Amino acid sequence: MTSDFEAQLRAVSLRVTRPRLAVLAALRDHPHVDTDTVIALVRADHPAVSHQAVYDVLRALTDTGLVRRIQPAGVTARYEMRVRDNHHHVVCRSCGEIADVDCAVGNAPCLTASHDHGFVIDEAEVVYWGTCPECLTRPEEEGTR
Numbered sequence: 001m002t003s004d005f006e007a008q009l010r011a012v013s014l015r016v017t018r019p020r021l022a023v024l025a026a027l028r029d030h031p032h033v034d035t036d037t038v039i040a041l042v043r044a045d046h047p048a049v050s051h052q053a054v055y056d057v058l059r060a061l062t063d064t065g066l067v068r069r070i071q072p073a074g075v076t077a078r079y080e081m082r083v084r085d086n087h088h089h090v091v092c093r094s095c096g097e098i099a100d101v102d103c104a105v106g107n108a109p110c111l112t113a114s115h116d117h118g119f120v121i122d123e124a125e126v127v128y129w130g131t132c133p134e135c136l137t138r139p140e141e142e143g144t145r
């Protein structure tokens with residue numbers, strides 16, 4: 001849905017460029033991928049797009065809020081297009097697999113802190129850690145890295 005991406009870019013005053021469309025398409029099809037994976041996905045279809053171009057696009061998309069950057073402790077930064085709903089993530093300790101977890105109680109309730117200390121709060125970050133189904137069924141020897 002390229003035209004949809006074009007509208008999203010224009011909505012945040014970003015010029016529509018091939019690398020930007022390619023990065024958005026990669027993130028739509030592969031949520032929670034790291035920078036290297038985005039580069040590989042984009043360059044598979046668009047070999048002319050440089051690594052630096054992908055870095056620049058990811059920064060521009062993150063800065064304008066089209067893309068969300070998540071970085072659980074000890075895991076490389078991941079990117080996703082699902083933004084502004086303050087959803088959380090579950091992370092596999094073995095392989096780094098990440099999945100979306102909706103807020104536990106309805107619509108972004110975690111933003112209502114029990115005590116805000118006078119801060120205006122706009123984001124709550126909850127990370128659930130565990131072991132993904134694939135790692136659970138994998139034999140011990142090759143399961144960890």
Ligand SMILES: [Zn+2]
Pocket residue numbers: 092093094095096097131132133134135
């Ligand atoms: Zn895993």
Ligand SMILES: [Zn+2]
Pocket residue numbers: 031032080082087088089099100
């Ligand atoms: Zn997510």
